Amino acid sequence: MKIAVDAMGGDFAPRNTVQGAVEACREFQLPVILVGREQEIHRELDRLNVGGLPIEVVHAEEVVGMDEPAVTAIRKKKKSSIRIGARLVKDGDAQGFVSAGNTGAVMATSKIVMKSLEGVQRPALATVVPTMTGASILLDVGANVDCRAKHLMQFAVMGSFYAEAILGRKNPKIGLLSIGEEETKGNEQTRQVFDILRQSSINFVGNVEGRDVFNGSVDVIVCDGFVGNITLKVSESLAETMEHLIRSEIKKSILARIGYLFMRPAFRKFKKRVDYSEYGGAPLLGISGVTIICHGRSSAKAIKNAVRVAGDFCAKDVNGQISRGLAELVRQEESVSIR
């Protein structure tokens, strides 16, 4: 198994990306292929002690900018590190692709190059969120803004198998993100999805509310990509704001500063627990291949963990499970003739 890493993607590329890939290679014995401008990659590798490690470099002369529209990136940059990385997976030269580059371009390129799994209408971006009791999966967090009920149904199935594989949950509890627990609550879309999910074989526990996202009451939270993306970014923003406000209060008082020194190890443990970089990126579920998308501001540790997740994803055959799960659903639908 080999994992391709987009060496040029992200705000701190190629430094963090190369370092993270090297650390993954060393720590998890996973062979990696660094994709990007050869010279720049070798300059980074020279700084690190990589003798004997199974690291390859594949040259890609173009780089997609972080704010470039996905459409122009796809049309005009056929030699980008994103395109070539995705191609390596398609051709079987790598089994997974990790990128902290332009999210829209990575998603669109992965869909175009690797194609969707049979039966999947819309691949979805799934992320792990830390909760009161451990972690849950939230999807879709941005791959699909306008969804139909059937798409959300597929997200639920894909999320269920992902939670089983990555979080080790048996028969994961699936909740539909809405604005009230009763089935009559929500908007037109969620009411339709509720009906479909209730009749399926997955472990659907009903609607959940915004307050359930972080309390760990379910293993998988399903929503469309518009709501999911806002949920994710609101959470990041609130966590940053809280930290900023607490820091500014601490700065105002000498006693508080002393207190902070005593508390620092506890704060560090807390931060480690809620740190996205521990969870290693978000997979684009439903493509015929493995793409793990990382935050643009990814640290080397985040890249390292994303490479680990890509490896797990392959080793546990998440795609095979998703395919079989969707096929099973289709059989059920046919037998009860839901359309």
Added chain:
Amino acid sequence: MKIAVDAMGGDFAPRNTVQGAVEACREFQLPVILVGREQEIHRELDRLNVGGLPIEVVHAEEVVGMDEPAVTAIRKKKKSSIRIGARLVKDGDAQGFVSAGNTGAVMATSKIVMKSLEGVQRPALATVVPTMTGASILLDVGANVDCRAKHLMQFAVMGSFYAEAILGRKNPKIGLLSIGEEETKGNEQTRQVFDILRQSSINFVGNVEGRDVFNGSVDVIVCDGFVGNITLKVSESLAETMEHLIRSEIKKSILARIGYLFMRPAFRKFKKRVDYSEYGGAPLLGISGVTIICHGRSSAKAIKNAVRVAGDFCAKDVNGQISRGLAELVRQEESVSIR
């Protein structure tokens, strides 16, 4: 001016509601009318020293349960404290109504009894959120789940006048909650709203993302009630989860506990800053009257501040400003013949 307070609404009624109303009456010299079961109200008043304060009691024999469907509350409980409180405003016996009761029932009853302001198609629930730099207004947070572009346009106008009146912002900056800043980003709904807002006379600064909700980059954030409600509840949930996780880390170490003692005043100041009860409830904007809706778990302080907000709302004639603003918009639309 008199403010009616639903003495029976909320998880801690009538204790917190009566106490909060009395404190508002004492602190802000605002006459209040307590609405609910007379005997229970008087029992609470007897515990408090209210001699000489301008407090009236209006009997309402029915109470709407916190989880009761709004529809049955409206049809079957014509003598509820919510119904009678709203009626007092309609009849001019009170100028505002404050309730921590069943949110759905308070919204629906207020709309039915007080009616909408002329030109308002959908009243919206607006809440104040603490930000990195102060506070912003977020609306709609739950009054309307399925909205059309025109409704969001009206939310923007109402939010603008509310921010001006309550936060004292001149020509408030309005942002549309979406998943990318460019006008082409978002879902079908936000793209339509973007076009309409850009052509209007309000100070529309464009799309904002989830990360902007708490960073104070705009004064008013507009979204539909489904997205707004999830945003609000996700935020509450994350804040609680962070507090819980920090506490559990602190408990594990004696040094951290000592540190916490030193830091407690700083934490208290932080909590005061982000405490919803300081901001005093969410007005239902766009009704021909004043209804302030409080959190079900409201403390006496939250009720007190909601009474203050109701008073401000009247004194600053927010409704008059909204009416004039909407009329102005209609004139503009006619002159450029947007439909």
